[in-house]
Amino acid sequence: MVSRVIPVETFDLVIFGGTGDLARRKILPGLFRRFRAGQMPPGSRIIGAARSEMDDDGYRQMIREAIAEFGGEEKKDSDGIESFVAQLRYVAIDATGEGGWAQLSKLMRGDVVRAFYFSVAPSLFGALAERLHAHGIADSESRIVVEKPFGRDLATARALNATLAEHFDEQQIYRIDHYLGKETVQNLMAVRFGNVLFEPLWNSHYIDHIQITVAETVGVTGRGAYYDKSGAMRDMVQNHLMQLLCLIAMEPPSTYDADTVRDEKLKVIRALQPVEPHHIVRGQYDASAQGPSYREDAENPRSFTESFLAMKCHIANWRWATVPFYLRTGKRLKARSSEIAVVFKDLGHTIFEGDTARHRNILSIRLQPNEGMDLQVTIKEPGPGGMRLVDVPLDMSFAEALGPDQEAPDAYERLIMDVIRGNQTLFMRGDEVEAAWAWTDPIIEGWEARNDVPKLYDAGSAGPEDAMMLLHREGRRWRDIKG
CATH class of the missing domain: 3.30.360.10 (Dihydrodipicolinate Reductase; domain 2)
Structure with a gap:
């Protein structure tokens, strides 16, 4: 019996903390490798969102440099890098305020998979979840990715789960453990x-x-x-x-x-x-x-x-x-x-x-x-x-x-693609x-x-x-x- 490979649909992936260390070291270089492997359908976009004031071109240059620093052999593919960064957008956003949310709302499309990667401190999860819904950016089909730590004890883990559950069902939440x-x-x-x-x-x-x-x-x-x-x-x-x-x-x-x-x-x-x-x-x-x-x-x-x-x-x-x-x-x-x-x-x-x-x-x-x-x-x-x-x-x-x-895909590459496919098997x-x-x-x-x-x-x-x-x-x- 041959296992069925679930295709990747066209998507918009928003990375909150898109200028941070994890985004530059792992997430974006990993997505570039998936792009080169043909797993990013035409029309898919990656939107960086962070506090820094920057335009699309500035963000694209940042990611070019990140791939040059943290990428493998694929970083020699200059044409591929240019095709990849052309799919990047950037929004300067205030996670706990109102700045940038209207702009992000206008960028999002209703006919593609919408995923949101919370590459930020857990203390910001609630604020992000609340604003995604308040501005109509996320709906019942959207997916969110959250990084550890998932609390520091049972009480804080329960509180964090309750906060996320106010705006997202369990089948929408992807708690990522790269192992x-x-x-x-x-x-x-x-x-x-x-x-x-x-x-x-x-x-x-x-x-x-x-x-x-x-x-x-x-x-x-x-x-x-x-x-x-x-x-x-x-x-x-x-x-x-x-x-x-x-x-x-x-x-x-x-x-x-x-x-x-x-x-x-x-x-x-x-x-x-x-x-x-x-x-x-x-x-x-x-x-x-x-x-x-x-x-x-x-x-x-x-x-x-x-x-x-x-x-x-x-x-x-x-x-x-x-x-x-x-x-x-x-x-x-x-x-x-x-x-x-x-x-x-x-x-x-x-x-x-x-x-x-x-x-x-x-x-x-x-x-x-x-x-x-x-x-x-x-x-x-x-x-x-x-x-x-x-x-x-x-x-x-x-x-x-x-x-x-x-070359075997990096753990982050595989898991992010599973989010887009809607496959939660490897998530907590x-x-x-x-x-x-x-x-x-x-x-x-x-x-x-x-x-x-x-x-x-x-x-x-x-x-x-x-x-x-x-x-x-x-x-x-x-x-x-x-x-």
Whole structure:
């Protein structure tokens, strides 16, 4: 059976915060790549909206420069860039006032898909939603895209959802998490539910444990004010790692559609058990030869915010009973790497003796920097001298599988096109967000009540020693962080 590709209709996409960092680094260069791929139908337009006073030509020049700075090989296509920027418009707009809204209203067309990307602070979401309706710019068919953070706790998430719900139905709201747009994340579903090989083994009978790691080499320089009020739990675990956990652990949905998939993800979140304090390790990077400390980067000499978090979690259902899920994320670690590792159990019996018997199958799903998967299997080492076993990977690197001329779309490209198509499968639903906060809040409240102080680790290392012991004391080991 060949999957049906939903065509992209002609659209008007308004990017609030259209001169901001995210728009210039990711959104506009990504849309240019989709334009070159033929996925922007003739007549489609992108309208930047921000506070800066600028005309269309000024905005087009800004985006030319953004593509030159942040684009890949496509930035050499000067003719393509000119054709692309010809579709750009700009409106200087006051998000909390009335300036510019009448002009934006006149620009919008009634016979195309209308989408609005809120690339602004969450505090402006309500004002934007209200004015879009007050000026007749959005209707019941329009779509809005909102970026994280989706609140900072359950109460603020509920308030944010309620604010958006005053003007938009849930099926109009696209809460974007760029991790879900990665090729490997979607291939995880294809591997699980499209192959007879894995699904029968995807349970506590065959899987020993699962590790989910998102490691970064960068610190918080430039984001210190935001990050110091957030920390690794709010910035990474509650959203990115939670979504990866849901996809790896959810039950097979009855159909591949948005609400059915998200129903199964929600069940996983609600089945997560509370985390015991001794199953949590918080860390903060210290100064080393690799660079300054977190407190220096955050410009807060008394900060106890975690830049690293490792935890052991359990899902209370039949499939995952007894299987621990180990989550780990941190900044200023030794390599940039995002990986899901499914570690299978040892054989119940082996005919081999000694060290040759100590081998395990591991399915490694790499999200970055080199997207792909490999399955570690055991074979006989070639050559004479008896039965010596070695582990080798059955490797599928997407760069190799697709070929040199087939570049996988960036996560933002894919997700924005899904908004235009009206496909919400890879976007978070409001009840998912609230359920994630309902699980997260008691963990944060617990360490605050205990006056927990993060363990220091050297910048450029693998994290605090206590995190290593989280697995070592149970006879397991973290996968090495490799770029």
